[in-house]
Amino acid sequence: MMNWIRYEHGFKAIYNGMLLTLTLFLLCAVFGLSTLAACFASVFAMLAFQNYYFSKIGEGLTVRFKAKQKRILIGHDEELIMEFENGRVPIWNGTLVLSMEDSVAPKNLLMKNFSGIYDIYIPFAIGRHETTEIRIPLEGKKRGKSRITRVLLEIPHMFGDGSVNMELKDVVSYKSIVYPRITKLGRELTPSPFKPGEFQQRQSLFVDPFQPIGTRDYMPNDRFDQIHWSASARMQKLQTKEFQPISAQMIVLMMNALEKDRGYHDFEAKIERLVAYADYCTKNEIPYAVAINLRTLGGRPYLFIPSGSGKLHFQEVMEMMAQISDRYAKMPFEEMMKHMESSGQLSPTIILISHVQERFQRIVHQWERRYTVTVDTSFERDENGWEKPELKMTGTDSVIPSA
Structure with a gap:
């Protein structure tokens, strides 16, 4: 049994109309005006039926979502399937209103939203003890989570002005997770020559x-x-x-989310670049870890996904990338770098996805003596416009590209 909150509008007018027609019916009956009495009796019966009908409507109405969670990519399609089961009283000429967060939107919808919520209006009717299914095609619009925030059923009065609105009180467990767009990395990652590992290389110590x-x-x-x-x-x-x-070819991907002079699109571009690295590592079976300077609860003050490989690890990374936001509290990037170094979380190959900043270049130069370090600023340009850094005298690509 589902819980609905009822909002009734226009019932006072019905009650006043019933009282007025009943009074006029009695007067006509007293003075022997049978024709007028029959008319007022008909109006009274009509209003009484409407009052009784709308007092019972919605009893036993339930809705079930066929899936609790779906995962899609930006630009890909999914289908929201709802199954309604009604009680004894049929519902006619209703309107179902679904409110959902704007990571997904109805397919081919031309309207724009400015509040982060889409309102979808669907004609609704269901008979007595009937089961009906509603399918809504959706499309992934942007990275993030999309939940159904409200389910509202509007049923207008058959006669006169007014309506009954039923809002679902129970929490809707359905949500869509839209993964970041996966792009090609545009370069190859070579094993680090500074530590022993398991990857073949022509020149190594x-x-x-x-x-x-x-x-x-x-x-x-x-x-x-x-x-x-x-x-x-x-x-x-x-x-x-x-x-x-x-x-060795273990990699740690470190993303700088704290760029005060940058905005939402810069954050999204960095996320896509990080996902490109994760996709490359997954396809080439390279273990990798992810660190982002977003504040989290626990012993580690920043977001960190331990090193792993394979499809399950890639899905874990994609789940996390879909849920984080640039509105989260952040810590200085150089503090995260120092904490990872002191806690032994650095890998032989380090990728820094950040704009070049003087504050952490000193740490990068120190790391270059022991690790292969690359500061990736390619998200500032076209995604296929990766510029291969010049090799240093050591034969590695551990150099900071110019901004």
Whole structure:
């Protein structure tokens, strides 16, 4: 049984009309005016029926949403399906009003909204003990969550002015989550040469002892346990094992949400750039973590998603990116950088999605001695306009591009 809040308008006029027609009917009956008495009796019966009908309307009316949550991308479609089941009293000539947040909107809707809420008006009628289904095609408009904030049923009086409005009191569990737009990264990420890992690389300080790739002539600085004795016996001279060069390719994506001279569109562009990195890492099976300087409750004062890989990790990132807002409280970006360094959360490869600022360049220069660091400002330009940074003398791309 669902709970509805009833708002009744125009019933005072009905009561006054019933009283007036009843009085006139009695007067006509007393003076023997049978024709007028019959007319007033008909009007009285009509008003009495309307009063009784609208006092019982909506009893036993229930609504069920076929899905509790849907996930879509910007520009993609979904369908809101509602199933109504009525009680004993039919409903005629009603109007269903749905109010929903504007991350999604009715498909092909030309109207604009300025309050963050769309109001959708749907003609509504249902018979006695009848079940009917309403389908509304929706389209993802922007990143975020969209909930149904109000379900209202307006039923106008059949005779005269007035209506009965029924507002659903129960909380609607249905919501849509619109993921950020996924774009191509426009570049390739190379493994960091500073730490050992599991990714193959032509030039690295580290090798994988479990992946021999051949032999070479012995050199005086080679270790004794690296000598290949069988090959040495065949070649009649000492041979040393050669192994596959490897390096680490774990990545941490750090986004600066605190840009006082920037606005909503700048925040959205950074989100899309971060998602492009996450999509690239997922497709190439590269573990990655995400850090954004938005205030959160708990031991860590900023938003942080631990390192992971695969589709489940990507979905977790997309869920979080769909729910955050630029209105959240923020902390200075350099404070988050220092906290991540002190807590050991840095990865061999660090991507900073931020405008270039003097406040944290000193920290970046310190990190470049131990990590591969890139400050990505490509969101300032076209999404395919990535400019490959020049290589430093170390052979890495750990350089800050000019703004």
